Amino acid sequence: MARAGKQQAEQAYSADSLTVLEGLDAVRKRPGMYIGTTDSQGLMHCLWEIIDNSVDEALAGACDDIRVILHADGSIEVCDNGRGIPVDIEPKTGLSGVEVVLTKLHAGAKFGNDSYTAVGGLHGVGSSVVNALSSRLDVEVDRGGQTYRMEFHQGHPGVYTDVDPDKPSPDAPFKRTRKGKPTQLRVVGKVPAKRTGTRIRYWADPEIFNTTATFSYQQLIDRVRQTSFLVPGLKITVVDEHIEQTGDRSQDEFLEVDEGMGLQLPEDATPVEEAEVAGVDGQTQIVEDQGSEDESLDQDAPDGDESDSPELRADMTTSVNIANLDSEGHKRVEEFLHTGGVVDFVDYLSQGEPVSEIWHITGEDTYEEETQKVGDDGELHAQKVARKCGVDIALRWVNDYDSTIRSFVNVVATPGGGMHVDGFMNAMTRQVRKVVEANARKLKVNLKDPHTKIERDDIMAGLVAVVTVRIAEPQFQGQTKDVLGTAQVKPIVSAMTDDQFGLMITGSKRGFKDQAARVLEKIVGEMHARVQARKTKEVTRRKNALESASMPAKLSDCMPGNDDVAELFIVEGDSALGTAKAARNSAFQALLPIRGKILNVQKASISQILGNKECASIIQVVGAGSGANFDITQSRYNKVIMMTDADVDGAHIRILLLTLFYRYMRPLIEEGHVYAAVPPLHRISLAGKHKGQFLYTYSDDELEGKLAELKRQGMAYNEDIQRYKGLGEMDADQLADTTMDPRTRMLRRIRMEDAEEASRIFPLLMGDDVPPRKQFIVDNADDFDRSKIDT
Known part of the structure; x- marks a missing residue:
């Protein structure tokens, strides 16, 4: 039977089965x-x-x-x-x-x-x-x-x-x-x-x-x-x-x-x-x-x-x-016209107080490349050709911790970097290290300590740079053109950066002495902060529960083997935890209670964060590390759901949790694994022939609209509308139906469409600097829109 079926399939699959699509x-x-x-x-x-x-x-x-x-x-x-x-x-x-x-x-x-x-x-x-x-x-x-x-x-x-x-x-x-x-x-x-x-x-x-x-x-x-x-x-x-x-x-x-x-x-x-x-x-x-x-x-x-x-x-x-x-x-x-090129671009991208003026590296060099060229006979032939490589780089440092580096080949953005960025960063790192070593005593750097070595991250803190090259027929890694692969570009960019940036950072170029001193002071400061943070982290790891073999006692975990669908509910308060335990599906839903408002990590140091019980528990339970060491593939849960009360305090707790995720577990947000539960505010008990049925609303406006709709339809309801003050007031079946059961619940996915805007707004709204936050509130007071806020 199997052989007969195979013969029929072979007879059915012939050249007539092939479809040739031509042109467009x-x-x-x-x-x-x-x-x-x-x-x-x-x-x-x-x-x-x-x-x-x-x-x-x-x-x-x-x-x-x-x-x-x-x-x-x-x-x-x-x-x-x-x-x-x-x-x-x-x-x-x-x-x-x-x-x-x-x-x-x-x-x-x-x-x-x-x-x-x-x-x-x-x-x-x-x-x-x-x-x-x-x-x-x-x-x-x-x-x-x-x-x-x-x-x-x-x-x-x-x-x-x-x-x-x-x-x-x-x-x-x-x-x-x-x-x-x-x-x-x-x-x-x-x-x-x-x-x-x-x-x-x-x-x-x-x-x-x-x-x-x-x-x-x-x-x-x-x-x-x-x-x-x-x-x-x-x-x-x-x-x-x-x-x-x-x-x-x-x-x-x-x-x-x-x-x-x-x-x-x-x-x-x-x-x-x-x-x-x-x-x-x-x-x-x-x-x-x-x-x-x-x-x-x-x-x-x-x-x-x-x-x-x-x-x-x-x-x-x-x-x-x-x-x-x-x-x-x-x-x-809207009309756009700029004559300053990448210098204007860096000025536009710069946020915060400048540490230096905008430094400009520019020049042109040639390289040889073997390429396929169409000959007079119409055929492709390999031949070596001389190429020109134009380099145009602008950079400055600002008083910030994040870096903004934009790279382009011709006008094509290369968010993945490539040879031009590698050449620039390698040469810049080399020149900074050389200057720091030459001025170690003045900059208070202990060269005998192997840890006190300038790293690329120290240089990139607060760096705003635009790196562009112009070449004929660039080679990209893939059709998406995210990364430049033309290897000959790297030594050209590196050599120009060595020569021109070297004069700037040493202060040898006229007008750069004071700027170079400020830049070096910032870079060395970043290095000392990084070294201290590493030491603090090592000490904290030995002393707190992050390295413990067991999970926190207050974690109500789900059954193992369901990592692809597992959900971690971060629940506000012990009272809500009791209801949630009865409402959850323990096969794939885990519960972790937190007590009140967690630490605002935007204002805290690394040692404070790792020493905070609530933050440490969340990092430990997620199981994927934190910061630069965060590995999303090691996460124990597919969804992390913040389940807080539907009030101002609950909204504040969600913001504090999001700040923790954004600063130390950012891939969770970037890849869409963080959610906010949407519990109801009111429960309407229907009467008459619909007695025993309930309707839930999620805002005062929705409640008014729903009640008006019931009156128009002639449906009776109990005038005593239940208003939930917190999750703990809900019965288990109510919490399951409205907030936890995947078949009936509503979740709000937290997304980060604009990483650059998020990097700007988080320090503004959650950081130490109060005046800019006050000014932001004043400037946007007239643009208040309830639909734009999480309530």
């Missing part, structure tokens, strides 16, 4: 391979691909003005005054350069060694992938005194017939070019001979992206601001048509902003003629071009004299039409 169809079938996900992250990734193409033009010295327009219909438009996508015919494919760039994977000028020397996108898939994942994409190119236009539906070229050219829509009738047949660019207008540029407008395809995918305006602004720092002199403007913003800027000023970017319409332009191909039920109608009905798509593009014909004028649109924005006010417009 493969992108639509497996979008995650190209943009990571089809949620919000992928939606933003598409925008980065288009913006980066314009930024690459700026890096090549061909563009100084980029505009990103968020249209009210949900489409996004990116305009630049770069060289414009080539419009001539690519000899191998017989297609125009525009069609090659937007429909062919791994095609573009970045594979050669002449058109671009430092770019962010290297794989030649960006524009074509965005095209494939868009329900509609329009492109206009200004070159040679003319404006060329082309349109696509889900990656396929053709022509849209919009009822209103000023309001293009992906639902308009679409005539698709016959498969395998090149689509000639249409000439839709004239521009001054020296004007060049590209405008791409696309509508993300709802068939591809999840319904939960949302566009993040703040991510866009952060990315644009970052890029403006990294490319000095590049102006980037973001226009958001969704939000009206009144102000002093007049309509004439917006027309001035638009000058040089929008398409200039002839004065005798006529309205769009009614399309002969109608849409079906408002949806896009795809019509295959068979070559007989409209041969104009197959003809050569008309010359400049023919561009004034009514047919061409009917196709003309103004991509950047700032003049048509709201007449009474104007849409939100």
